[in-house]
Amino acid sequence: MELFLQQLANGLVIGSTYAVVAIGFALAFTVLRVINFAHPDIFMVGMFAGLAAAARWPALGLLVTLLAGAAGAGLVGFALERTVIAPLRGRDVLMTLIGTLGVAIVLQNGMALIVGPDPVAYPSLLPRRFIDLGPVALTVRQIANFAICLLLLALVSFYVRATSYGRATRAIAERPDVAAAFGVNVARICQITILLASMMAGIAAVSVGMLYGSASAFVGLLYGLKAFICMLVAGNRYFEGVMVVALAIGIMEALVTGYLSSSLRDAAAFFVLIGVLYFRPNGLFGSYNA
């Protein structure tokens, strides 16, 4: 029982990171109708932007590092939208897909040129101390990661449900032509959406870099793959559905690690994906354009 609860907590911590990255995928896919293969590497750029800020101004602490991560990732995401996604808008889906894949390759290898291909140490922004929470014990960093990601998810949920621009964002996701005909500047909302998705990813990247104490130019692949699976399993109709699935997949991985084997961990998410798509091809919560 104790192992179960402990792995449940560990799973929620990592699942919350998957959720933030997955929401970024889902926003780009539903609003801009692009499978943004560069999103995981925007996450990675955010991680290194935070690292650079922490190395340059070590006294400034966690908050500034998170902001640097948001700024770095946001800048790359915004540039990607302007230079690759927007010019290819309205063309074949395959075009933007290949475009973002190209940017992903450039970002990964560009970063590997700068920092080297091997993982580098991430600054310890918070103490490595355990805190007892009843039957489970989590590190300060785990708790911080969970709190940061949960806050981001709550903000996204609030944005899309309770603000004028957020409602317009959902309106574009469902019917872009009608949204435009009711005064929504679709191009502007697309820019805001990518900026938001990228900044969130940058913050989550700094948080998870701190959690594991390392960063790598190729870190995006792991989180990107899991997040992409989360979006497919949930379907893109409800952003909250994507969040719930991401948390569940985090928990499932932790349980597989705890009870079976850590080598099965990464395969487990794929089994879930295959199973769900077999019975519900539009995802658990349904998809647009389906």
Place this chain on the structure above:
Amino acid sequence: MSELLRVTDLAVSYGSVPAVDGVSLAIEPGELRVILGANGAGKTTIIKTLFGLLRPRAGQIRFEGQIDLLGLKPHQIHRLGIAWVPEGRQLWNTLTVTDNLRLGGFAEADKALVGQRIGAMFERFPRLRERQDQIAGSLSGGEQQMVAIARALISAPRLLLMDEPSLGLAPLVVRDVFNLVREINKMGIAILMVEQNARQALKVANWAYLLDTGHIVESGPADEIGGKQSVQAVFLGGHA
């Protein structure tokens, strides 16, 4: 010049297939004009082109005499005071009724005014007040048409483009919808409507165009058009 909208020699193609060819029409403030035509005649194509959602191959579209709509994006066209009731309602089905109406007022900076107008719509359509927190996709066809019309009115438009408001509705509801169209027009809002239900549309309109495979074949005052042999044959059942 008091004309609200003038379309001149409009031609629109899907690829190499012409959908609309050489269509000219106009509407003045406060008028209710109808474009009658069968499926595939090009009615929806005209509406979508007016809104900047399709690019025409040739022709001119002018609003209030001098504004060229062809140079504008859909959201800019909306801000001139043009609203749309799309074919088949096209609500945001995953959003609540209230959120659909709020989006109808997206371009209005004064959100308190939007709130007032939503309140006025709930006065006019008590059924929508009852269902304000339900998602629009869960409503009946007639209720959805009320939301679609209310959504278009929230921006207090000067010109309303209605695309087959009677499509897929029960006969009793169709009568309600046409009464509502007349009521909206009486408020001073000009309406350009496309319809297949010629009998009902000709009763409310003051001017009618007949569209056949992308061409306007007849046009004139609604009561005259209704009496023509060709119209009776094509649109009113053919037992003239």
